[in-house]
Amino acid sequence: MRIGVFVCQCGTNIAATVDTEAVAEAAMSMRDVYHAESIQYSCSDPGQRQVIAAAHQHRLDRVVIAACSPRMHETTFQRAVIQAGINPFMLEMVNIREQCSWIHEDREVATTKAIDLVAAGVARVRGQVPLKRGRVPVVGEALVVGGGIAGIQAALDIADAGMPVTLVEREPTIGGNMARLDKTFPTLDCSSCILTPRMVELKHHENIRLMVSSEVTAVRGYIGNFEVDIRKKATCVDEEKCTGCRICEEKCPSRAPDEFNAGVGESKAISIAFPQAVPLVAALRKEHCRQFIKGKCGVCKKVCPADAVDYEQEDELHTEKFGAIIVATGYRLFDWEGAYPDYGGGLYPDVITSLQYERMLSASGPTGGHIVRPSDGREPRDIVFLSCVGSRAESVGRPFCCNVGCMYIAKQAIQTREHLPDSRCYVFYMDVRACGKGYEEVYRRAQVEAGAVYLRGRVGKIYPRGDKLVVMGTDTLIGDQVEIETDLVVLAVGFAAAEGAGELARRLNIAYDGYQFFTESHPKLRPVETTTGGIFLAGACQGPKDIPASVAQASAAAAKAIRLLSREDLETSPMVAEVNHMRCIGCFKCAEVCPYNAIEKQKLHDGRTVAVIIESLCQGCGLCNVACPPQVISLRGYTDNQLISEVVEVLR
Amino acid sequence: MSKYAYFPGCSLASSSMEYDTSFRLVAREFGIELQELDDWNCCGASPAPHHWVEVLGVLLAARNLHIAGAGEAPLVAPCAGCYNRLKHAQYKLERNQELRRQTSEVLGEEVRYQTEVLNIVKMLNREIKPGALAERARERLAGVRLAPYYGCLLVRPAEVIGYDDPRDPKKMEPLLRATGAEVPHFALKSECCGSYMGLARKEIVLRASHRIIEAAVAAGIDALVTACPLCQQNLDLRQGQINRAFGTSFRLPVLYFSQAIGLALGASPEELGIDSLAVEPDVDRWLKGAA
Amino acid sequence: MADAGKGHACGVRRRGRDDEIKLVGFLCNWCSYAGADMAGTSRLAQPAALRIVRVPCSGRVDPLLVMKAFQEGADGVLVSGCHPGDCHYNEGNYYARRRLELLKRMLPYYGVEPERFHYTWVSASEGGRWAEVVAEFTAAVEPLGKLHYAGGAPAAAAGEEDGDG
Numbered sequence A: 001m002r003i004g005v006f007v008c009q010c011g012t013n014i015a016a017t018v019d020t021e022a023v024a025e026a027a028m029s030m031r032d033v034y035h036a037e038s039i040q041y042s043c044s045d046p047g048q049r050q051v052i053a054a055a056h057q058h059r060l061d062r063v064v065i066a067a068c069s070p071r072m073h074e075t076t077f078q079r080a081v082i083q084a085g086i087n088p089f090m091l092e093m094v095n096i097r098e099q100c101s102w103i104h105e106d107r108e109v110a111t112t113k114a115i116d117l118v119a120a121g122v123a124r125v126r127g128q129v130p131l132k133r134g135r136v137p138v139v140g141e142a143l144v145v146g147g148g149i150a151g152i153q154a155a156l157d158i159a160d161a162g163m164p165v166t167l168v169e170r171e172p173t174i175g176g177n178m179a180r181l182d183k184t185f186p187t188l189d190c191s192s193c194i195l196t197p198r199m200v201e202l203k204h205h206e207n208i209r210l211m212v213s214s215e216v217t218a219v220r221g222y223i224g225n226f227e228v229d230i231r232k233k234a235t236c237v238d239e240e241k242c243t244g245c246r247i248c249e250e251k252c253p254s255r256a257p258d259e260f261n262a263g264v265g266e267s268k269a270i271s272i273a274f275p276q277a278v279p280l281v282a283a284l285r286k287e288h289c290r291q292f293i294k295g296k297c298g299v300c301k302k303v304c305p306a307d308a309v310d311y312e313q314e315d316e317l318h319t320e321k322f323g324a325i326i327v328a329t330g331y332r333l334f335d336w337e338g339a340y341p342d343y344g345g346g347l348y349p350d351v352i353t354s355l356q357y358e359r360m361l362s363a364s365g366p367t368g369g370h371i372v373r374p375s376d377g378r379e380p381r382d383i384v385f386l387s388c389v390g391s392r393a394e395s396v397g398r399p400f401c402c403n404v405g406c407m408y409i410a411k412q413a414i415q416t417r418e419h420l421p422d423s424r425c426y427v428f429y430m431d432v433r434a435c436g437k438g439y440e441e442v443y444r445r446a447q448v449e450a451g452a453v454y455l456r457g458r459v460g461k462i463y464p465r466g467d468k469l470v471v472m473g474t475d476t477l478i479g480d481q482v483e484i485e486t487d488l489v490v491l492a493v494g495f496a497a498a499e500g501a502g503e504l505a506r507r508l509n510i511a512y513d514g515y516q517f518f519t520e521s522h523p524k525l526r527p528v529e530t531t532t533g534g535i536f537l538a539g540a541c542q543g544p545k546d547i548p549a550s551v552a553q554a555s556a557a558a559a560k561a562i563r564l565l566s567r568e569d570l571e572t573s574p575m576v577a578e579v580n581h582m583r584c585i586g587c588f589k590c591a592e593v594c595p596y597n598a599i600e601k602q603k604l605h606d607g608r609t610v611a612v613i614i615e616s617l618c619q620g621c622g623l624c625n626v627a628c629p630p631q632v633i634s635l636r637g638y639t640d641n642q643l644i645s646e647v648v649e650v651l652r
Numbered sequence B: 001m002s003k004y005a006y007f008p009g010c011s012l013a014s015s016s017m018e019y020d021t022s023f024r025l026v027a028r029e030f031g032i033e034l035q036e037l038d039d040w041n042c043c044g045a046s047p048a049p050h051h052w053v054e055v056l057g058v059l060l061a062a063r064n065l066h067i068a069g070a071g072e073a074p075l076v077a078p079c080a081g082c083y084n085r086l087k088h089a090q091y092k093l094e095r096n097q098e099l100r101r102q103t104s105e106v107l108g109e110e111v112r113y114q115t116e117v118l119n120i121v122k123m124l125n126r127e128i129k130p131g132a133l134a135e136r137a138r139e140r141l142a143g144v145r146l147a148p149y150y151g152c153l154l155v156r157p158a159e160v161i162g163y164d165d166p167r168d169p170k171k172m173e174p175l176l177r178a179t180g181a182e183v184p185h186f187a188l189k190s191e192c193c194g195s196y197m198g199l200a201r202k203e204i205v206l207r208a209s210h211r212i213i214e215a216a217v218a219a220g221i222d223a224l225v226t227a228c229p230l231c232q233q234n235l236d237l238r239q240g241q242i243n244r245a246f247g248t249s250f251r252l253p254v255l256y257f258s259q260a261i262g263l264a265l266g267a268s269p270e271e272l273g274i275d276s277l278a279v280e281p282d283v284d285r286w287l288k289g290a291a
Numbered sequence C: 001m002a003d004a005g006k007g008h009a010c011g012v013r014r015r016g017r018d019d020e021i022k023l024v025g026f027l028c029n030w031c032s033y034a035g036a037d038m039a040g041t042s043r044l045a046q047p048a049a050l051r052i053v054r055v056p057c058s059g060r061v062d063p064l065l066v067m068k069a070f071q072e073g074a075d076g077v078l079v080s081g082c083h084p085g086d087c088h089y090n091e092g093n094y095y096a097r098r099r100l101e102l103l104k105r106m107l108p109y110y111g112v113e114p115e116r117f118h119y120t121w122v123s124a125s126e127g128g129r130w131a132e133v134v135a136e137f138t139a140a141v142e143p144l145g146k147l148h149y150a151g152g153a154p155a156a157a158a159g160e161e162d163g164d165g
C-alpha cells in the first residue's frame, strides 16, 4: 500500500491560516504514506499534472488530497487519479478549506486541525478498495403527469423527438386551467384558439398515449427505471365507442356541480366538460348520478346511440415502466372563503372569483359570454376588482405573489370595457407587477383605453347595501378611506397547489414546500430538476406561473427528459451496501429499514436464506449497515472500520 | 356557586347603569356571585394609554389587577373598553420587566397582575350552557332578529385579547340563539363605530356609526346587541344626531348583551333598564310576536 | 489489511495541551456537511475543537460508533443530519432520531453526561445555524472538561480495529 498526500495551498485561501508545508511533513510520518507535498493550486491543470507525475514516480496506489470540500472538486481529482492509473475510489479528499482555514484564525490551531483531518483521510483511504461503477439500462419512455398546457407542451416535445410518452390526466379531458380562460395576456388572443390545436395534436400523435381520468397511485424504482402504477377510474363510458354527441348529457336528469365552469351554472351527472374537450368523450360521475344513488334511472344508457354507456365498468390498474417522469399537475385557486370573512366568505353571490369571471367572459361559457350578476342575472355597471386575495397576505398565511393576478385583472378590465362599454372598473391593488415582455403595455391599456380606475390599497370590508355591494378600502396614495358602491366584485384569488399535490410528491419521492408546490433542485441553476434523479417539473405545480413561463419550463423539462431517454444506460454509484453471506442470519431487519426495497431474500445452496442487495436500487444510505444485528452488512466507502479508524485518528 | 371579582368601571357606574343592572340581574338568575372590586379606579380609558410615558398607560389598570390579585376569583369586566385596558396592562406587564418594576414602585409592593380577566361574553359562555338558557327562555324572543355587534375592543388586537376570531367574531351567537331569537349574519359586526372620536371629531363617529346602523336596518335587523358602552352610546344616544346629519329616520335599538339575555329570562324592560335607552325597542311587540 | 507497508506509527499524540477538549461530529453528506461548507464559504468563525467525519446519512451513525468515539477520547460527540422530512434518503434521519434519542438517555448509565452528546438538524442552506451549533455545543462541553470514560461500551462496538493502534 503506497499513499500520496497532497496539501493544497489554494493560493492563500488555505495557506494563509494553515501551514501546508507542516501538514505535508506531518503526513510523511503517517502509516503507508510514501509521498507528501504542498501544492499551490491542486485543482489547476499544472496542479493535477503534479499529482499525476508524483503518483507515477512514487508508484502510488492511493491518493489523499487535502484541499477544498469534496463537494467542490471530488470529480476533478477522480479524473486526475484515473489518468495516473488509480481507481477513482482510491482517492480521498480532506476538507481543510471550508471546514478549516476559512473558519479559524489561529495558524497553529488550524494547522493542528488540518493534520488531524489528513490523518483521518489517510486512515480512511487505507480501508478503501477499488470499486467499479455499475450500469443499468434506461427505459426509453417518458411519463407526463398532468395535462394542462405545461404537460401538453412537454409531452409534444418529447414525442416530436421520437420518444414514446404516456400522459396521465386526472380529469376526463386535458387542457387544465388554460382551457377555462377566455383570452390570454399579454396578446389577448383567444385561449382555446391556441390551446385546442395542441390538444388535438397530442391526441393524434403516434408517440403519445393519453390516459384520462387516471392517476398515479404508486411509483417504484429510480432514474431510468421507474415502475409506475396508474389507476384509470371507471367513467361508465366506453372511450372507444363514445362519439361525443352529448345526447346523454342533454337527457340526463341528475344535476351536478359544474367544476369546469368554476361553479357558474350547473352540469349533469354525465357530461363533457366543454365542447373542445380532448378526448371528446362523456364521463359519468357516480356520486351525482341517480342510477348509482337511487339504483334506478338508466336514461343515458337508453339514449346513447353508440351503446357506449356501461354502468358495470370498473377501475383499470396499469403498471408501466418509464425512464423519466415530468410532473405538471398545475394549480387551483386558493380556498378563499374561510380566510376572508370580511369579504362575506362566500355569502354574497355577487362576490366572485376571477376564474368565475373568466368563464363568464367566454363565449362558449355558461352565460354565453355575457357578464351578469349571479344574484339576479342583471348586467353590472360598476365592477370592483381586488388583487392579492390570498396572495401577498401574511394574515392568511399566503405570503407569496401569484404572478398573474395583476396581469389578468388588466386583461379582464379591458375585456369588460369591450363587453359592456358603459361599465366602470375599479381595481384595488398593492403594486402592479407587469414585468414580462409586453405586460406593461397591457396595464397601460387597461388604464388608458379601458378607463379602469386603479386605487392603491387593500379592501377591509365588503357588505351588501340593498342589491348592491359596498366595498370599503383605503387609498394609500391619497391617504384616505374610500367606499365604492358596486354591482359586482371580482376577487383575484391566489394560487394553491393542485389537490393532492403533497400526496403525489410523497409517492414520487420529490420535495415540496409548505404550500405543496414542488421544489426544484436549485432555484437558479437547476430549475426543472427535482432532488430525485429522472423526475422533472413543469408549469404551475412548481410555483405560480403564467402560460409563457409554464410552456418554457415544460420545454426545458422535456429537454432534460430527452437527454436522459436518449442514453442507453446509466452509471450507478458503487458505494452501496454489501452483505457477508457467510455470516448473514437471515433476519431481514435490513429489509425492514431499507427505503428503496433494495434488499431481497435469496436461498443459498446450503439451504440458508440470506439477504442480498440489489445494487441498482441501493442508494447507499447505510441504514441497513446499522440495523444489522450480527453486523455483517457493510456500506462500501463507509464501512465500520473506516469510520472507526477516522475517529481514532482525529482523537489521537 | 361560581364567584367573580367584578370591575364595573366608570361607564357602568354612571352613563351605562342599565348595563350594570342587567348584568347583575343575569348573574343573580344563574347563581353567579359578583363581588365588586374594593376601591377600584378608572381603567385609564382612552387618554392614559396615549400618553408617551408608557407606565401611565398601564398603572391605572394595573392597580385594579393588583387589587383583584389579592383574591382567588377571576375578574370580570363587562365594559369592552375596560376589559381591553386590563388585558393590555396584563400583556405589557408580562413582557416588560422594567414596566413591572416601575408599577410595583408606585404601588409600593410587587404588582400582582396575573389574575384571569374575562369579558362578559367569555364569562357568560363559561357559566351558562346555551341549553340551560334555552330551557328558561322558552323561545321568548322567537322571530326577533338580534344581531351581535362586537366592535373593536372586545376582540382586538388578537395578540393581546386572544379571544374569539378577530375578523369574524362569533362568540355571542350561541347564547343569543338560545334566547329564541334569530341571529342573522351581520357584515359590519366588528367594524369600528368611531369610538372616542365623538368629542374631538364628531363627524367621524357619525359617519362610522351611520354606516353600521344603515347596514343593520338594510339587513332587516330588529336590534343590535353589544358589550361595549361606548359603542352603545355612539349607536344609540347619537342616533338622533346621525339622523339629522344624514337626513335619515332610523330607529334601531341597540341592547346590551346582558339585556338581551335578561329579556329571554322573562325580566321586564324596566328591571333591565331598557326603558332608559335612547331608542327604546317595542318589547311588547317582540314578546307578542313570539307568543 | 495485512500489508506490511511503511510502518511509521502515528501513535504520537498530536495535540500538545492535554486540557483541550476534543469533539467529533458525524455529519450527513447532503445537508449538514454542505451546511458546514456553507458556513466556511461565508467565513463564519467557529471554535476549533470539533473534527468532522462525513457520513452519507445521519441514519448511518451507529450508536456504538458514538460510544466508540467516547472510548477513544472524545469529550463530546455531535451528530447532524437533514431536517426531519428532508432526508435525502427519505427516512434515514427518523431512524437516527429514534436511536440517538435512546442513546442520549442511556449515556448517564455509562457515566457520560448527556450534555456531551447532541444531535441536531442543519440543512445545506443553514451555514449560520451550523456555526451556532458548533459554538453552542463547544460551550456546552467546555465546562464539563475532559471526559475520563472508563470504557464499558460492548466489545462489539469496537468492530475490529486494524493496524497498530
Ligand SMILES: Cc1cc2nc3c(=O)[nH]c(=O)nc-3n(C[C@H](O)[C@H](O)[C@H](O)COP(=O)(O)OP(=O)(O)OC[C@H]3O[C@@H](n4cnc5c(N)ncnc54)[C@H](O)[C@@H]3O)c2cc1C
Pocket (backbone or CB within 6 Å): A145, A146, A147, A148, A149, A150, A151, A168, A169, A170, A171, A173, A174, A175, A176, A177, A178, A181, A183, A184, A185, A186, A214, A215, A216, A328, A329, A330, A331, A332, A354, A355, A358, A404, A408, A411, A498, A499, A500, A504, A538, A539, A540, A541, A545, A546, A547, A548, A550
Ligand atoms: C383567472 C385567471 C386568468 C389567467 N389568465 C392568464 C392569461 O391571460 N395569460 C397567462 O399567461 N396566464 C393566465 N393565467 C395563468 C394560467 O392559468 C396558468 O399559467 C396555466 O394554466 C398553468 O398551466 P399548467 O399546465 O402548469 O397547470 P394547469 O393548467 O393547472 O394544468 C394542470 C393539469 O394537471 C391535472 N392534474 C392535477 N393533479 C393531477 C394528478 N395528481 N394526476 C393527474 N393529473 C393531475 C389537472 O387536472 C390539470 O389538467 C390565468 C390564471 C387565472 C387564475
